[in-house]
Amino acid sequence: LSKIVLTRFFCQELLYDYLQGRLTPERATEVAEFLKTDEVCREDLEHLKRAIGFCEKLARIETPVAWMERWQNLPPALAKRITDWEMKLVSKVWNALPYVVVVLVTGLGLWIFKPWKTFYNREVVVWTAAPIHHEEVKTAAVDAPTPAAVVEVKAKKDDATAVLQATPNAIAQLPPKEEVAKEPVKAAPTPAPPELKPAEEKVAAVVPVPKPKPKPKAKPVVEASQEESGEAEEAQAEPTSDVKVEAEAKPAPEKVAVAETHEKSAAEEAEEDMGTDKSKAGSARGFVYRATMAVGAFEKDSSLIKDKILALGGEKARNAELGWRRKKNESYFHFTLPESNHDQLVHFLSSLGPVRITRDKHPVVMPPGKIRIILVVKESANHGEQETE
């Protein structure tokens, strides 16, 4: 470095070290000699001196005493927490921004579309009841000395109830599908012999109960499907029940009395519900009942339901025939019914299996005294298991 010839630029670069006394004596002499001849370098030297003096004054700025006292005993943990919190604050704000946007958009959407209005537009009229089981009728049959007495006991209730309560048991005792349609007619006038088993007595007890329109021969599933294949798509497109079928477990045999009590309470509850519905049904706006239920003996129960609907003055609505087999083990009933027979139908259905009914508002207003019902009957899952066993 000492061999480099001193220029103005080089001299300017050395001025700071010159003032600090860091140059070798030879180089310091060269710089001093150069400064005598170069005015720009002399000015720069003056600037340096003034700046250094200015910096010394700046260094005399006093920090507030309170700050000094505070920080001399700053607890590290608290200090770290303050630092971390403040350091992360900005990044947290940015990280939270997407969530804030999502919440705002969701809130705006809710405010605009008000989905709860759609939700409350649907009135749930749930009418769920457990079916009457074999043991219940067995008890009645055993207690009664003769089949006639059984009929007498059942006759105390209304006809429909008597038929329906006995039906599941009768179905259980009857032969397979093809024979089922024929058997009841033959058995009807014949009183059960005394030596019959209680289960057989039940069949005999069922038969004498008058049926308004007995239709022993149900249409074969295949035929119905073929005939109504055109209507099927239309019916399929119809709004079906959104309500889930409640697959209720059947009570144990030893709890028959409890089951009866439960059924009664369910019936009472349902009657109350239906009472409120009737009052609402009087409003100008239309509605439709949607019902789903699960039955044990699907084929037989579907046929019975169809008969019962017709007996109660029901008529098919739209194109699908009553009991149209929409899927395997699922039949579809879309019909109108005199409002006065609504309770009877519900009672009947509940005797076959758990039924769930909802009432949805609908733009179509039915004529006074009539209601529209869409009923979907499915085969109970428990039934298949029992058969396997």
Add this chain to the structure above:
Amino acid sequence: MMDEQIIRSVTLYFYLNLFDSRAAFSASQKVLSAYKDLASDNRSDLIPLAQKILGHSRGLKIFSPQGVTGEFSIPKNLNIDAWMDFHKRADSAEYESVLWSQVLGFTDEEVAEGLTVTEGTVRHRVSRGLRELGRRI
């Protein structure tokens, strides 16, 4: 206990960068607490900490704590405007070098270590920075 000279240096560093007592207080608190957690005896460790906090503090003035009492005591014959002008127009590397070296009393070696440059670079920056400052006084 924190060294008084370090507290002075840190607070003055932020005051001469932010020119606001409350902001300087907030930033100094962060640096001093972080420095205390480091448990370091090396003053050069303060330099990167202070520079980091300074970068945040420039955007965080609104978070300066309320109710900070006390103001910096400035000598009467000191023209702080010249320094503010220098702060505004000078190269930041030169400004930092002058501040740490000439105002806060750090050695060239400490400044070089803190800024991760050579001592020659620090002297060069200080020289140029001081000449620039001298022209504004």
